Structure formats: structure tokens, C-alpha cells
Amino acid sequence: MRIAVVIRGIVVLLVSGLTLFIANKWMNSSEKQNNTERLAEPKVKKSLCGADTHCTANHFPFKIISGAANIVGPSICFNDKPLMTSVKNNIGKGLNIALVNASSGNLITTDFFDMWTGNIKLLVDFLHQVKPGTIVLLASFDEPATKLTDEVRTLFSELGSSLVHDVKFRDNWIFVGAKPIKEKSPFEQILKNDRAKNKYGNWPEAVEMEGCIPRKID
Numbered sequence: 285m286r287i288a289v290v291i292r293g294i295v296v297l298l299v300s301g302l303t304l305f306i307a308n309k310w311m312n313s314s315e316k317q318n319n320t321e322r323l324a325e326p327k328v329k330k331s332l333c334g335a336d337t338h339c340t341a342n343h344f345p346f347k348i349i350s351g352a353a354n355i356v357g358p359s360i361c362f363n364d365k366p367l368m369t370s371v372k373n374n375i376g377k378g379l380n381i382a383l384v385n386a387s388s389g390n391l392i393t394t395d396f397f398d399m400w401t402g403n404i405k406l407l408v409d410f411l412h413q414v415k416p417g418t419i420v421l422l423a424s425f426d427e428p429a430t431k432l433t434d435e436v437r438t439l440f441s442e443l444g445s446s447l448v449h450d451v452k453f454r455d456n457w458i459f460v461g462a463k464p465i466k467e468k469s470p471f472e473q474i475l476k477n478d479r480a481k482n483k484y485g486n487w488p489e490a491v492e493m494e495g496c497i498p499r500k501i502d
């Protein structure tokens with residue numbers, strides 16, 4: 285009798301132990317699953333070129349982020365690919381510009397122009413060499429305006445910029461234009477340098493923009 289009770293007790297203990305073990309394991313694995321889910325979401329958003337905008341056929345998605353103060357470099361993404369980033373080491377203080385073939389979406393070239401101490405003639409020559417059928421993507425970093433001349437402002441305005449005439453000392457400026465373009469580009473933003481409102485003391489917060497650029501169809 286006594287032995288039977290003890291055995292029954294052991295069986296109960298074993299069963300409940302097993303149940304606890306299984307429950308524990310199941311909870312841990314579902315916990316893990318939930319953690320993975322929780323981690324997966326910000327990861328997608330973090331990916332530099334992962335635009336939230338979905339573009340219809342014959343449109344190229346883009347995402348541009350200006351620099352932040354004189355610390356964090358800007359980025360230009362086009363068709364889900366990074367064209368200019370700190371990681372690619374092809375950005376610089378001033379104006380960062382990428383030229384893309386408006387029919388194929390292929391990158392033509394990238395360059396950056398120092399607007400604080402640089403030679404403005406380099407930018408004039410660069411803009412004069414933009415061929416018809418080109419998309420122009422621009423992101424400022426740190427200082428976009430000191431060397432800007434009326435000639436350069438006019439060249440940007442011919443590419444569809446309506447705000448280039450407002451770009452001043454340490455404003456953040458991002459812009460998508462094209463050659464040729466009939467109307468002003470809808471893709472342009474400025475955040476003014478305003479000591480009273482600046483996020484970073486002497487510099488405003490970074491500006492960010494994404495959208496869909498129509499492909500040039502011949």
C-alpha cells in the first residue's frame with residue numbers, strides 16, 4: 285500500500301515536472317518568436333534605402349536624408365540602392381549630388397562640392413555637363429550656401445528647384461530635379477537654420493524625403 289502511494293506520488297511529480305518543462309520550453313520558444321517579431325520591425329525601418337513608399341510601374345523609388353549638423357553625413361538612395369552614403373565614403377560637406385539616367389535608372393556619376401571654402405567653378409562645370417534625360421538628386425551637409433552664386437542658383441532653378449533662392453548659411457536642403465523639366469519639382473525641402481528652433485545648436489535637424497520619380501519613356 286505504502287509503496288503504491290509512493291510510486292503514485294513519483295508519477296504525479298514526474299508528470300507535473302514534465303508539464304512544467306514542456307510549458308516552460310513552449311513559453312520560451314514563443315517568447316523568442318515574439319522577440320524576433322519585435323526586432324524584425326525596426327530592422328526593416330533602419331535599412332537605409334527601405335522606403336515606406338511603394339512605387340507603381342515606371343517609377344523609381346528614392347529616399348534622401350540631409351546631413352545632421354557637421355557630424356552625420358547625408359544619404360541618397362535611388363531605386364532601393366544607396367548611391368551616396370558615409371559607408372560608401374563618397375559624401376562630403378557642402379552639396380552632394382548624384383546623377384542618374386532617367387530612362388534606365390543607372391547611376392551616371394556622384395560628386396560633392398564644398399560650399400564653405402571650395403571653388404564654385406567646379407560646381408558650375410558639373411551642372412553645365414548634365415545631359416538631357418538625367419535625374420539630379422541632391423543632399424546638403426553642414427553648409428550649403430556660402431559659395432552659391434546667382435549663376436549656380438539659376439542652374440538649379442532650371443533643373444526644377446523653387447527653393448534654391450532661399451538656401452542660406454547652414455540651412456538643410458534636399459532636392460530632386462531633372463533635365464529637362466517643365467514644371468517645378470515637387471521633391472524639395474529646406475529646413476532653415478534658426479538658432480531659436482535648431483535641434484543641434486548651430487544647425488537645424490536633418491530633413492528627410494522619399495517618393496516616386498517617373499521614369500523617362502522614349
Ligand SMILES: *[C@@H]1O[C@H](CO)[C@@H](O)[C@H](O)[C@H]1NC(C)=O
Nearest residue numbers: 305306308309310311312313
Ligand atoms: C526558459 O528561459 C529561462 C529564462 O531565460 C531559462 O532560465 C530556462 O532555462 C529556459 N527554459 C528552457 C526550457 O529553455
Ligand SMILES: *[C@@H]1O[C@H](CO)[C@@H](O)[C@H](O)[C@H]1NC(C)=O
Nearest residue numbers: 311312313314315316317318
Ligand atoms: C506572443 O505574441 C502574441 C501576439 O502578439 C501574443 O498573443 C502572445 O501572448 C505572445 N506570447 C508571449 C510569450 O509573449
Ligand SMILES: *[C@@H]1O[C@H](CO)[C@@H](O)[C@H](O)[C@H]1NC(C)=O
Nearest residue numbers: 385387388392415416417418
Ligand atoms: C540613358 O541610357 C540610355 C540607354 O539605356 C542611353 O541611350 C542614353 O543616352 C542615356 N542617357 C543619359 C543622359 O545618360
